[in-house]
Amino acid sequence: MIVKNKFLFNFSASHIGGGYKRLFAYSKIFNSRGGAYFIIRPNCKKIALLFNKNKYFYVEKSNIKRLLNDSYYLKAILDSIGCLNLYYAYGIPIYSKIAKVNWFHVSNVLPLSPHGIPISLFHYVKMQVLGFRIRHNLINADVISAESLFSLGFFGSQYKNNLFLSVNGSDNEIFLFKKKNLQKKDNIAVVVGTYDYKAISESFYVFKMLKKSYSPELKLVIIGDSKKIPKIVISDKDVIIKGILSHESTINYLNKAKYYISTTYIENSYNAASEGVFLSNESYISDIAPHREFLLNIPFRKIYIKNISRSILHIxxxxxxNLNMKLWENVVNEMLGRVKKNLISLEKLKT
Structure with missing residues (x-):
């Protein structure tokens, strides 16, 4: 197989959520442009079947394997590819210079700031280790990107020339927002994500307020790993647990929802919030920096809800x-513009 673009995208750290969404978009766009190289999980194999001009390498990574050695597979892959113009690591530390341009993308801001966030001890230790590895190896990253200005703020002034804002594209949301009046809403509130820092218990309090104040027949739909949902929430007769769903199915629920709820303590981006805000009738989201970035020029009010110490934003x-969103095509073109700029700088240094 001849691959046109000498780019290697490493998405082996994530196969769900925002990681899968970016992987799918990049695969689709580079496939239309002659192909690129991708490192992915085996459970993302259907992407390879859809976009056959790309070359995919499969890596199985358990949490323990990632903790002990999260780049053991790279040498063999690089030996088979040869010289690269771009190596793009999604949430994975870059331990050495691999390509002409080495790009580290922040997939999760928790490794950079795990303190004061409600997560398990194991998760905290894991984030501490990953955060140390990321910071210790930033010297190898020519570009450091994140999905919000908030996330970029965790990097010191010595990296200011390397920083790059790369938000998630929102093709589906833009399309559905333009058709929003055509979708009949169900009497449901939707929560997406069940990790500890998503604060499902607080989302439950928001739901109870909505049920009591506005809609006695309201049901709460929770999308995510059911094992991470508190017992008091999962046992409630008005709660519907859907488990882990595809992005398409998640969008479908959000598009049918009267209410979207997110009480997350920390996020790398406003991606999940933007989907909920634009697709549901009303949204109640935590007052955190990435959400504020997203709501620039969008009307909202700050409220307080019983049993929740933090303020909540109602939209x-x-x-x-207006739409504070970009198409994935634009996101990729902006990325390629930065890569081209770096490559030109390298050529000038040679002369």
Missing amino acids: RNRDIS
């Missing part, structure tokens, strides 16, 4: 007149 879909 009504009918008040939204």
Whole structure:
């Protein structure tokens, strides 16, 4: 197989959520441009079947294997590819110079700031180790990107020339937002994600407030790993657990929802919130920096809800007149513009 673009994208650290969404978009776009190289998990194999101009390498990574050696597979892959113009690591530390341009993308801001966030001890230790590895190896990254200005703020001034804002594309949301009046809403509130820092118990309090104040027949739909949901929530007769769903199915629930709820303590991006805000009738989201970035020029009100010590931002879909979103094509073109700039700088250094 002849691959046109000498780019290697390493998405082996993530196969769900924002990671899968970016992987799918990059695969689709580079496939249309002659192909690129991708490192992915075996359970993302259907992407390879869809986009056959790309070359895919499969890596199985357990949490323990990632903790002990999260790049054991790279040498063999690099030997088979040869010289690269770009190595793009999604959430994986770059331990040495691999390509002409080495790009580290922040997939999760928790490794950079795990303190004060409600997570398990194991998760905290894991984030501490990963955070140390990321910071210790930033010297190898020519570009450091993240999905919000908040996340980029965790890097010191010595990296200011390397920083690059790369938000998630929102093709589906833009399309569905333009058709929003055509979708009949169900009497449901939707929560997406069940990790500790998502604070499902607080989302449950928001749901109870909505049920009591506005809609007695309201049901709460939770999308995510059921093992991480508190017993008091999972045992409630008005709670519907859907487990881990595809992005397409998640979008479908959000598009049918009267309410979207997110009480997360920390996020790398506003991606999940933007989906909920633009697709549901009303949204109640935590007052954190990435959410504030997203809501620039969008009307909202700050409220307080019983049993929740933090403020919550309330947004009504009918008040939204503009889209703070980008198409994936634009996101990729911006990335390629930065890569080209770095490559030109390298050529000038040679002369």
